[in-house]
Amino acid sequence: MKTIIDRLKKIAIKLKPLWGYFKVWRELSSLAVGLLLWIQSATFLHWIDPTAGTYDAGVFQVYLFAIIGIFILHGIVRILMKLIWPTPEDYLDHQFMNDFKTLTPWQKLKLSTFIFFAFLFAVAFLARTL
Template sequence: MKHFKSFFKDVWNYVKVWRELSSIVVGFILWMKSHILLRWIDPTSATYDAGIFQIILFAVIALFVLHGVVRILMKLIWPTTDNYLDNEFATDFKTLESWQKLKLTTSIFFAFLFAAVLLARVL
């Protein structure tokens, strides 16, 4: 029993740090139970199979590959920007006002989100 509690405490601490995992779990649960709602609305409706997740997986893979390609191109074409991102960006970010940090952070988040959705629609 003690080992059981320790396991769940470790899992809970992990989930507290990686809160984003909860949205993935909720998404999978909704997908697993979506057939109930779909069939209630339309008894003749078909549901997606598990292959639909390949689109998301390929979009994530493409995002990582393109991120690597862009960083390599930055290093080759304009090495000053690559050096800035690696060595000075964190220091400069800490000196920003809170509203500037918020604006920059949400812009980057939505840029990544938009890129992932765009890649998922293109693939």
């Protein structure tokens, strides 16, 4: 038990400089937790079932390609909007931020939540179709 505590202390000392990033980019903490769980999943699975197989690092390629696909599709959609229908493109670039500030808090919450889950659905959908 003492060795685990010593390991955690050493890890905490090494991660201390990164703590400032985690304060600003809270999303990094979910990535860190996910990677830590994935690393420890082999030990946990073998503890439950000694004959269990584990995944290799290649499983993350699916999500990486899905994220790359989102960026590519986002760029294509923005280019098409600019070429075919430039009015909404101009609005998104120049006026949307001012209009967003005038929304009521519940409208901001609904819009932000919708956008978050739309991106989450898009990545999950692309990851399952790749």
